[in-house]
Amino acid sequence: MIKMNKQTMVFLILTLVTVTAHSEDSLYQQLGGKPAIEKITKHLLDRLLNNEKINFLFKETERDDLHIKIVDQICMETGGPCKYEGLDMVEAHSGMNIKYSEFDIFVEDFILAMEDAEIPFRLQNKVLAIFAPMREDVSYE
Amino acid sequence: MKKKITVMVLGCLASIAVSAGSRQLGTGAVMQIEGASGSGIVSWATIAGYGENNETDVTAAYTYLDTDDYRFDMIGASVGWRNRIEVSFAKQELDLVTLGPVLGLPGASLKQDVIGAKVRLAGNLVYSKMPQISLGVQYKENQSFLIPSVAGAKDDSSMDYYLSATKLFLGKPWGFNGFATLTLRSTEANELGLLGFGGDLGSRHINAEASLGLFLNKSWAIGFDFRQKRSNLSFAGENHWRDVFVAWVPNRHFSLVAAYADLGTVATLPDQTGLYLSVNGSF
Numbered sequence: 001m002i003k004m005n006k007q008t009m010v011f012l013i014l015t016l017v018t019v020t021a022h023s024e025d026s027l028y029q030q031l032g033g034k035p036a037i038e039k040i041t042k043h044l045l046d047r048l049l050n051n052e053k054i055n056f057l058f059k060e061t062e063r064d065d066l067h068i069k070i071v072d073q074i075c076m077e078t079g080g081p082c083k084y085e086g087l088d089m090v091e092a093h094s095g096m097n098i099k100y101s102e103f104d105i106f107v108e109d110f111i112l113a114m115e116d117a118e119i120p121f122r123l124q125n126k127v128l129a130i131f132a133p134m135r136e137d138v139s140y141e
Numbered sequence: 142m143k144k145k146i147t148v149m150v151l152g153c154l155a156s157i158a159v160s161a162g163s164r165q166l167g168t169g170a171v172m173q174i175e176g177a178s179g180s181g182i183v184s185w186a187t188i189a190g191y192g193e194n195n196e197t198d199v200t201a202a203y204t205y206l207d208t209d210d211y212r213f214d215m216i217g218a219s220v221g222w223r224n225r226i227e228v229s230f231a232k233q234e235l236d237l238v239t240l241g242p243v244l245g246l247p248g249a250s251l252k253q254d255v256i257g258a259k260v261r262l263a264g265n266l267v268y269s270k271m272p273q274i275s276l277g278v279q280y281k282e283n284q285s286f287l288i289p290s291v292a293g294a295k296d297d298s299s300m301d302y303y304l305s306a307t308k309l310f311l312g313k314p315w316g317f318n319g320f321a322t323l324t325l326r327s328t329e330a331n332e333l334g335l336l337g338f339g340g341d342l343g344s345r346h347i348n349a350e351a352s353l354g355l356f357l358n359k360s361w362a363i364g365f366d367f368r369q370k371r372s373n374l375s376f377a378g379e380n381h382w383r384d385v386f387v388a389w390v391p392n393r394h395f396s397l398v399a400a401y402a403d404l405g406t407v408a409t410l411p412d413q414t415g416l417y418l419s420v421n422g423s424f
Contacts, residue, residue, distance in 0.1 A: 100224075101193040104163040111165075111359075121358050122316025129311035135268040 026079030027126055034075065034082075036117060041070045044113035054105050057096060077130050089137035103139040161393045161424055162191030162198045162221075166359055168266055168309070169221065171388060171398050171421050172202035175255045175279055175301075175333065176217035176231030181384045181400045181417055183350040183366045185322045186275035186307035188261055189229065190221035190423050191393050197222050200423045206402060208415035212236040219257075227277075229257040235335050237288075239410060244288070251335040252284035264306075272308035279303075281334035292408075293374050294337025295344065301328040303350075317355045320364070324350040331373050332407060340373035354386075362388045366400075380405025384417060396421040 031037065045063055049055050058066065075082035086092060107128070114124045162169075170187040173179035178189035178200075190198025198221045206213040217231035233253045241249040259277035266273040279301040283289060286297040305324040313319050329338040329345045338344070348371060354364020364386055370379040386400035400417035407413045 099193070099195055101163040101195055104165065104193060107165065108163075120316075122312070125312035125316055125318050127312075129313070132268050132311055133270075135265075 027123070027130075028075060028078040028080030030123055031078060031119060031127070033080070034071075036119070037071050037074045037078075037080070039117040040074065040113050040119065041067055043116035044070065044110055047109040047113055048106065051105065051109060054102050054109075057098065057102065074127070078127065089134050093138045098139040100135070100139050103135055162196040162224075163193055164191040164224070165267065166393060167356060167362065167388075167390050169198070169200065169393075169423060170307075171396055171419060172200060172204070172217050172219060172229070172231075174204060174213075174215050174231075174233070175257060175281075176215070176219060176229035177257050177259060177277060177279070178219065178221070178227055178229075179305075179322070180352045180354070180364065180388075181366050181386050181398065181402065181419070182368045182382050183322060183352045184259075184277055184279075184303055184305055184324055184326070185352065186261065186264075186273040186305040186324075187266060188221040188224050188227045188259065188275070189219040192221050192224050194223045194225070196224075198423055200421060202419060202421040204417070204419040206415055206417040208402075208404065208407075208413040210239040210410045210413060211407060212238055217255075225261050227257070227259040229255075229259075231255045231257070233333065233335065235332075237408075240408060246288075249288065250285065251288060253334050254282050254284060255334075256280045264308075266307055267309050267311065272306040274304070274306050277301075277303045277305065281330060281338070283334055283337050286337060289331065289335075289337030292331075292336060292376050293340045294331055295339035296329070297337055299329045299334065299338035301326055301330065303327070314355075317357060319355050320352070320362075321354075322350070322352040326350060329373070331377065332370075332379060336374065336377060336408060338373075341375050342373050343371075344373060346371045360390050362390070364388075377408045378406060380407075386417075394423055396423075 069086040072082045073084040076084045169190045170178045170185050173184055174182055177184040178187045179185035189200045192198045201218045204215040213235050215231050215233045219229035221227050235251040237249045241247050257279045259275050261275045264271040264273040282298040303324050303326040307322040310319040325347055327347050331337055348369040350368045352366045354362055356362045366384045368382040370381050372378040382404050384400040384402040386398055388398045390396040398419040402417045404413040
């Protein structure tokens with residue numbers, strides 16, 4: 001049996017806690033910060049605005065404005081130093097009658113945009129997990 | 142004329158193919174051995190195909206399992222309506238490779254038809270916090286009741302009822318997308334019903350089924366299935382079934398499953414293990 005005194009125990013526990021805390025970088029950092037999010041958003045808008053199945057949903061928005069809002073939102077939701085200042089998701093999409101199938105197409109373009117930006121699969125899924133609950137705010141049955 | 146018709150048929154098929162549902166890849170699962178959406182041997186709460194609430198998909202599948210002593214195959218088709226209701230039809234056949242000649246019936250096989258229906262009661266596989274929950278029925282009709290009746294089976298047809306919960310976990314564990322299913326099935330079936338229904342030891346039981354797995358990337362998944370089974374026939378005791386599987390889903394129209402299945406003792410022959418292959422098409 002290895003005998004440990006109280007101080008050694010406390011030291012070990014503290015070390016463990018510190019190591020765990022350090023390995024838990026925010027998702028924002030793991031993605032590659034603002035430049036990576038800018039890249040994802042550029043690819044996302046390239047795809048959405050050229051996707052005939054859903055681009056009509058964006059015909060009344062300015063691309064530059066949409067770009068800033070999406071970057072801010074991804075940045076904030078993944079734990080980055082940004083503040084999304086647009087409408088909340090319910091307000092922003094109210095009256096648009098977005099179908100679940102259209103939401104699905106958006107998600108598919110979002111995944112493809114993350115692939116375009118070379119975000120690894122496992123980080124893609126963590127990002128999707130954050131935004132998935134918004135489905136009910138954006139679309140209707 | 143013939144050419145014209147061929148072109149027209151191809152055109153129709155292509156347009157159907159283009160209009161497949163919009164749910165994310167893999168969310169229609171695959172056709173299990175009784176025709177329902179699920180994995181190899183387990184019925185899931187998923188609705189077949191990729192349709193959303195304004196879309197309808199058709200799926201067809203062929204499955205083959207070889208344990209040396211037995212050869213099983215299933216051909217099936219299903220319709221997933223608006224991600225709400227699934228209707229399926231499957232034809233199963235079990236070739237008695239070893240048992241046939243022993244019984245003096247070389248070339249004998251056990252056959253069964255299964256008509257299934259499933260309704261999604263609540264939840265969404267991907268997007269809701271709660272799992273997707275569905276209730277299903279499978280009407281099973283044995284098409285070769287002579288051998289089962291001699292073995293002591295009471296009925297040549299019966300109904301299975303099942304309640305299933307399935308959930309996909311985005312980014313869990315370790316950033317992968319995990320999935321899990323728990324199903325409770327009320328059944329009188331002996332070896333799925335291929336050996337008829339009920340017997341000298343009893344009839345209806347509630348059995349548990351479970352699947353657990355992981356999407357390693359967008360198109361590849363691995364996992365395992367477990368299906369509890371109980372014996373109604375003292376002549377042909379049953380074992381629980383299990384398998385480990387790999388699924389390849391390159392797009393919404395095609396998927397392939399390979400599994401290694403362990404069926405234990407089947408109709409007196411022990412250690413039935415073998416390779417399971419299943420191909421699915423969706424439109």
